[in-house]
Amino acid sequence: MPKKRKQFIALSLSILLLGACIFGLFKIFIKNPITTTYAVNMPNFQTMVDNRTSLNDLSAAHHKYMNDLFNSKVKKIKDLSVITTETTADITSCSEDNISTYCLATQGSEELKAYILALKDFDSQGLAIDTQSNNSIQNYVYTQGETSEVNISQEIDAAIESFDLALTLYDGYLKNYQMHKEYKKIIEDLEKYRDQLIKIREPSDLLPSKFLNVTTNQCT
Amino acid sequence: MKNFWKKLAFMMIIFAVAFINISQAKDDQSNLFPQEIKFNKLLETLKIDKSQVDLHTVFEENEGQNLYLAAYQAQQIIPLENITDRLSKKYKFYNYDTKKSQNLSKEQIRTFLITGIIDPSVTGQSQESMKKALNNIQDRINQELEIENLRNDLQNYIFTKEIFVDGDTNNSGFDLVYDLEVIESILFNKIIINETELEGSSSSKDLSAPEFVKIASELVNSASEATGTLINKNNEKNNQTSAQNRINNKTNYEDSKSAAETNQADSSDQNITSQDSDNQSYNDPNLNSTNTISQASNYQKTNYFDPNKPNSCFEDSTLKQAFENFQMNKIDSNDEDQNENHQNNQEQEKISPTGEPMSTTTTPSSDESPTTSAKTLQAAFDNIKAKTDSNNWNFVLPCGTHFCLKISFQNNDDQEDKKDSSTTTNNSQENTNNSTQEKTLVYQQTDNCIACHIQFILKTFEDLSNHSLVPNKVTGNILEAPKCKKAFENVSPGLNVTMIKQPITSPLDDNLISNTPDFKKQLKDIYSFNEDSGEEPSPPLDQNNFSNKFTKAEEKLLSTEQLSLESAGNALIKLHDEIEFQIANKKEQQPLEVETQATADNYKALGAEMSKMNSYFSSFFKMINQINTGENACPALLNKKYCS
Numbered sequence: 053m054p055k056k057r058k059q060f061i062a063l064s065l066s067i068l069l070l071g072a073c074i075f076g077l078f079k080i081f082i083k084n085p086i087t088t089t090y091a092v093n094m095p096n097f098q099t100m101v102d103n104r105t106s107l108n109d110l111s112a113a114h115h116k117y118m119n120d121l122f123n124s125k126v127k128k129i130k131d132l133s134v135i136t137t138e139t140t141a142d143i144t145s146c147s148e149d150n151i152s153t154y155c156l157a158t159q160g161s162e163e164l165k166a167y168i169l170a171l172k173d174f175d176s177q178g179l180a181i182d183t184q185s186n187n188s189i190q191n192y193v194y195t196q197g198e199t200s201e202v203n204i205s206q207e208i209d210a211a212i213e214s215f216d217l218a219l220t221l222y223d224g225y226l227k228n229y230q231m232h233k234e235y236k237k238i239i240e241d242l243e244k245y246r247d248q249l250i251k252i253r254e255p256s257d258l259l260p261s262k263f264l265n266v267t268t269n270q271c272t
Numbered sequence: 273m274k275n276f277w278k279k280l281a282f283m284m285i286i287f288a289v290a291f292i293n294i295s296q297a298k299d300d301q302s303n304l305f306p307q308e309i310k311f312n313k314l315l316e317t318l319k320i321d322k323s324q325v326d327l328h329t330v331f332e333e334n335e336g337q338n339l340y341l342a343a344y345q346a347q348q349i350i351p352l353e354n355i356t357d358r359l360s361k362k363y364k365f366y367n368y369d370t371k372k373s374q375n376l377s378k379e380q381i382r383t384f385l386i387t388g389i390i391d392p393s394v395t396g397q398s399q400e401s402m403k404k405a406l407n408n409i410q411d412r413i414n415q416e417l418e419i420e421n422l423r424n425d426l427q428n429y430i431f432t433k434e435i436f437v438d439g440d441t442n443n444s445g446f447d448l449v450y451d452l453e454v455i456e457s458i459l460f461n462k463i464i465i466n467e468t469e470l471e472g473s474s475s476s477k478d479l480s481a482p483e484f485v486k487i488a489s490e491l492v493n494s495a496s497e498a499t500g501t502l503i504n505k506n507n508e509k510n511n512q513t514s515a516q517n518r519i520n521n522k523t524n525y526e527d528s529k530s531a532a533e534t535n536q537a538d539s540s541d542q543n544i545t546s547q548d549s550d551n552q553s554y555n556d557p558n559l560n561s562t563n564t565i566s567q568a569s570n571y572q573k574t575n576y577f578d579p580n581k582p583n584s585c586f587e588d589s590t591l592k593q594a595f596e597n598f599q600m601n602k603i604d605s606n607d608e609d610q611n612e613n614h615q616n617n618q619e620q621e622k623i624s625p626t627g628e629p630m631s632t633t634t635t636p637s638s639d640e641s642p643t644t645s646a647k648t649l650q651a652a653f654d655n656i657k658a659k660t661d662s663n664n665w666n667f668v669l670p671c672g673t674h675f676c677l678k679i680s681f682q683n684n685d686d687q688e689d690k691k692d693s694s695t696t697t698n699n700s701q702e703n704t705n706n707s708t709q710e711k712t713l714v715y716q717q718t719d720n721c722i723a724c725h726i727q728f729i730l731k732t733f734e735d736l737s738n739h740s741l742v743p744n745k746v747t748g749n750i751l752e753a754p755k756c757k758k759a760f761e762n763v764s765p766g767l768n769v770t771m772i773k774q775p776i777t778s779p780l781d782d783n784l785i786s787n788t789p790d791f792k793k794q795l796k797d798i799y800s801f802n803e804d805s806g807e808e809p810s811p812p813l814d815q816n817n818f819s820n821k822f823t824k825a826e827e828k829l830l831s832t833e834q835l836s837l838e839s840a841g842n843a844l845i846k847l848h849d850e851i852e853f854q855i856a857n858k859k860e861q862q863p864l865e866v867e868t869q870a871t872a873d874n875y876k877a878l879g880a881e882m883s884k885m886n887s888y889f890s891s892f893f894k895m896i897n898q899i900n901t902g903e904n905a906c907p908a909l910l911n912k913k914y915c916s
Contacts, residue, residue, distance in 0.1 A: 062280065069284040112314050119318070119340040126336035210307075210348050218343035220432045221327075225336060228436035228448055235451035241882040242458045242722065248889035249725040255896045257728070261735035 094163050097170030110174065111207060114167040115214075118160060122218055125156050129229055153223040164215055168208050175204040303382050305352050311345065327431070332445040346428055355420040356381050363409055365401040367394075376405055384409070461721035 095113040105113075128151045146155035304312070315322055320341065324334055330342040360378045367374050380391045384406045394402050409416075439449040456462040715724040747754050 066280055066284050112317050115314055122340040123337050213347045214344040217347050218340040231448055232446045237879055239454055241879055244886050245882055246722045248886050252893050253725045253729050256732045259732050259736045
């Protein structure tokens with residue numbers, strides 16, 4: 053094989069491999085765009101249980117709804133130019149535009165309650181099937197006793213704890229974001245204030261500090 | 273050449289194989305807990321990348337989107353990752369092949385916990401040892417889980433309470449403490465240390481130790497080395513240089529301040545034209561940029577120990593003294609005895625592997641040996657570190673998260689109080705001199721902050737008005753005042769300089785604005801300030817009510833302003849125009865503000881106050897200009913050769 057041909061093959065191979073590596077690295081390190089969905093309707097868990105939906109699908113429907121619900125409220129906080137009492141402190145009517153923690157908690161709790169009831173119903177029908185091997189230490193660790201019961205109770209605990217944590221964070225975000233906006237206004241005002249002071253300082257620096265010969269030699 | 277291509281191709285193949293293996297390992301789900309598998313499936317269903325549900329970045333990078341899933345992950349998935357990590361660090365087995373004790377890997381623990389399989393690549397006696405370690409884990413797993421869950425709960429609890437007030441904008445997108453620091457920097461020229469610029473701290477999870485902790489640790493180590501058997505001259509020299517630089521920084525700062533003072537004094541001696549060119553540095557376009565946050569973030573992190581820097585955090589007199597004593601005594605480090613070396617080595621052993629000492633405290637003294645000064649330094653270091661350790665579970669808190677409030681008194685009376693408390697032996701004459709110096713030493717000419725500008729404006733006002741223009745004379749009669757009597761008639765009433773000591777305290781009470789006592793009340797009604805004036809509270813504003821009030825206020829304002837204008841001249845006419853303009857603006861804004869009274873009445877009051885001040889400033893500007901350029905003020909005096 054001619055020398056040039058060998059070099060050409062080696063070079064082509066190298067370029068191909070290099071391209072593949074760069075593509076792979078690009079795929080690993082470049083972040084995907086933020087994916088968000090927003091709450092629409094509460095899932096009908098009873099129908100899902102009746103249709104013998106799997107536990108994972110039931111769980112996915114719940115978490116998706118919860119995530120969408122939080123996404124929609126958080127987006128409203130960002131979008132509102134002015135946060136008023138009607139949208140934060142009014143707990144008599146929880147409209148869609150109400151971004152108060154109370155209303156979010158009410159709406160989320162209703163769904164959570166339905167989900168927990170569905171899980172218990174699901175369990176009572178004996179539909180929960182554990183996919184893990186019964187001989188593993190994992191079962192010893194996480195699923196002592198009847199597998200399905202433990203899975204259900206774990207799922208209920210996880211749903212409640214996650215909702216609680218997300219709600220606490222949302223509440224902190226809502227309150228602190230309002231404060232942050234007020235601070236931003238103050239910062240902007242202070243910046244104007246400072247710039248005005250600079251304008252005053254310019255002529256004031258020109259004020260004389262010495263008055264030479266401003267006196268008299270004709271004194272009585 | 274031929275070998276080169278062969279080598280290149282070979283390397284590329286190896287690289288590709290390694291890359292494919294890594295990619296496969298990334299996608300391998302056989303080693304995942306059921307909770308993790310379920311969560312991954314959920315993310316796949318929702319088409320969300322796992323990086324988007326990190327609780328520590330969900331607010332900053334995703335604007336709060338996918339908050340619920342981030343909370344779910346923090347509550348359910350992170351503990352599993354943490355516990356395998358902790359178990360791998362805690363449990364060891366003896367490897368008979370390498371004849372060394374080594375930690376169990378995370379993968380080995382995961383495989384065992386999920387499938388019950390012991391790593392088949394480990395054989396013989398090593399496997400027996402590993403099996404023993406894994407059985408230990410199995411016996412204690414419930415206890416470990418309980419601890420990990422408790423730890424995770426506490427961590428999440430603290431995180432939710434502190435995420436928006438920890439001074440770190442990396443984990444939340446905004447931070448109230450950071451906002452306050454920005455406000456402080458605008459007011460008092462405080463240098464902001466943004467944690468994004470701290471080395472090696474890309475997020476709050478892997479925050480590096482504060483710089484002062486590192487330096488203190490270095491100095492403690494170097495002290496131990498200097499006095500003990502582990503003498504390493506090169507390191508000691510480096511540390512000495514580092515510490516000396518610290519102290520030099522302080523000296524340089526003092527020098528620069530003296531230089532600034534000298535410049536200020538010189539500039540006051542020059543004529544008006546030369547002052548014009550000297551004093552414009554603060555008015556640099558870069559400094560005037562309205563984006564203070566980005567401007568502040570460009571500040572370099574400077575030394576925390578500079579006691580002369582206003583509002584510097586972590587200033588600790590004990591630590592400062594310890595450093596100074598350490599530097600003073602370090603020169604004599606060759607004269608130590610072996611007993612002290614031994615004690616110091618014991619001190620060295622008390623320092624943890626991360627360089628964080630754990631010994632008890634001692635009190636500093638001025639005549640310490642290097643060993644005792646090292647102890648003192650360590651004690652001071654412990655003292656500060658103890659303050660930063662509250663609620664510290666996983667990471668060392670950086671400087672920015674330590675909430676530090678320091679108030680610098682800058683008016684004359686407070687300066688004297690401050691000085692009196694710090695110096696006890698000086699006589700009154702020295703006190704007076706020091707006080708006079710300190711008044712001009714707080715800020716430099718190029719500093720761009722509100723207090724800085726006020727300081728220099730006050731300084732020029734003082735320089736202008738503290739001259740007595742009444743000429744003296746030699747008296748010929750007993751008890752006759754040594755003043756030129758004729759001068760009283762000519763100069764005193766017509767100086768046309770009004771000294772305003774604190775020009776921005778309360779514009780409503782300023783006589784320059786109006787002489788009418790009702791003026792403040794009228795403005796209060798317009799702006800709906802909820803101040804307790806002893807009167808009945810005014811009803812809430814609606815559009816009609818507001819319009820009526822505004823019309824009345826405007827009428828009264830116009831009438832009273834007419835009166836004041838007659839006596840005050842053209843300057844007040846301009847001022848009046850400004851007020852009218854501002855009220856007109858306020859009228860347009862008021863309906864919107866009535867709607868938004870929800871949460872921040874106090875802030876609105878403050879904002880309105882500042883907005884008013886900003887418009888008044890333009891009037892001040894015109895007045896000062898008039899002093900400079902008017903016929904009867906300064907130029908007239910300057911151009912006057914001799915009074916007749």
